[in-house]
Amino acid sequence: MTTTVTMREQMISTVSDLFASDERLALVLAEISRDLFKDVLQRYPQRAVNVGIMEQTMIGVAAGLALEGFIPVAHSITPFLVERPFEQLKDDFCYQRLGGNFISTGGSYDYSTEGMTHHGPGDVQILRSLPGMQIVVPGNASEFDRLFREAYANGAPTYYRMSVNENRDEQPVSFGKLSVIRSGSRATVIAVGPMLDRVLAATENMDVTILYCTTVVPFDRDTLRAHTVSSDIVVVEPYYEGVLVPEISAALEDRPTRIKSIGMPHKVLSHYGTPEQHDAALDLDVPGIHNRISAFLGI
Template identity: 40%
Template sequence: MSAADLRARFYAELDPALAAHPDAVLVLAVIGAGYVSETITRRPDQVVDVGIREQAMVGVAGGLALAGRRPIVHTFAPFLVERAYEQVKLDLGHQDVGALLVSAGASYDMSSAGRTHQAPADVALMAALPGWTVHVPGHGDEVAELLHREAGGAGRVYVRLSGQRNARPQPVDGRVHLVREGAASAPLVLAVGPMLDVVLAATGDLPVRVAHTGTPHPLDAAGLRELVGPTPRLAVVEPYLAGTSAAAVAAALADRPSRVRHVGVPRDAELRRYGTPRDHAAAHGLDAAGVRQQVTELLERPT
């Protein structure tokens, strides 16, 4: 696993994070254990591997949180969010306790393993539960900062790790930041997490401004409103289910006449093929060519 990989950076930072926060406990369901074997040997009282029992993994995390510990729960996104959703809802949310959930695999990183290992709806599901913050980092430095900050926190936090990444780290302060300037009246393209480099490549010669956020939920409504202006034209490019941020964007712009295009994994069709993550990105219109086409369509629509 490359050192530049977001998941590899998470594993590399786990031991120092656990050392700095003695109340933190890593909870696994086998997946990932092989990458942190030294940490398991060094800190047996801070690592729990429940076996291939993802619902039990989240239940154990809830019990640890009720006992005053800080659980860091990790496995692939479909197993952590979709398979254990009831436990996330009840054992963490309904009990009003905190935990740090860290997933891997994203929407289709594990495309060769089939649909069981894909989770384009994970952020939408987490955003449907009250009290959660969702971070979608695009660089290893962002992963490290989030882990060290949230390992000592108390809130309910979901961090989505992806095989896709940006060349440079971006702020992880929860705000929307302007990355590429342009005319104040130019449409804004908001790239979420690791989609930034794709968006920059896709729109390099287009008359648009580009912004970025690594925290799509809760969305920085004030920052978005400031950037889009009084008559917004906006494209939101997300690396998961298209329209996941639609309600938050609509609420932020409710008092303004706006045109918004949501670019992401389509909701109306399921790709029943294996292939590579690059194949899936192209099929879903989430490569540079696909993003460019959809942003161009937004530009061509009358204001």
């Protein structure tokens, strides 16, 4: 099925719909998307609040709601949701073993012309360091809806990474599972979230297995083991490259492997441009991904 709305639009619709059916759900905002959630804020003032531009307070209030039996949703731009209140995520949620949902918008460089202060390429890397934190990277709006409904009430702190870039078609994804998109014999390529369409185009004439990952943590090691066809593994990620390498290595620790990670490089982007221009400059567009996989495989 081809999606017709953006992830952000779907997020508003999904959370609003669940608010009407699940009285345990609570919403905490820090200005971002305040107007988009206007109806929820007005209809449910006892469990929906905008605290203003105070992201640390947003997470603290969400933790207080969780302690009272609510299932909180906190939402903001990626660096303001993850990096600014990182200590609150760690102390208030992960260390207290509280459940909650943290939904970002603007992953990597969606806010490209705002500069690095508004970029968020390091979100998955740093959140992966927190014990108990689950990380979901949907590929389009429909997948966000499916994954959020499946996991929002599972009692764990869970991060959902939304982005402007989306795959055209919805895949039959399930929380915590890799999807097998295509089978081949030369290598196994793991495409994370919105990178799937690019990976499919880049490997169109390659004899490779394509696995699709929308749950980064917990990572589905069993499916990877079952569909690893050679010692060559490629992972294409929409954030800082290398995040999934430890998981892949652990899953295949009894087998000789070569792993190529393709994602955003660890460097400061000092030039301004559109997300598409950044993709091209960083070899994260279809030609760039094709060339990097070809070079790694020697084909």
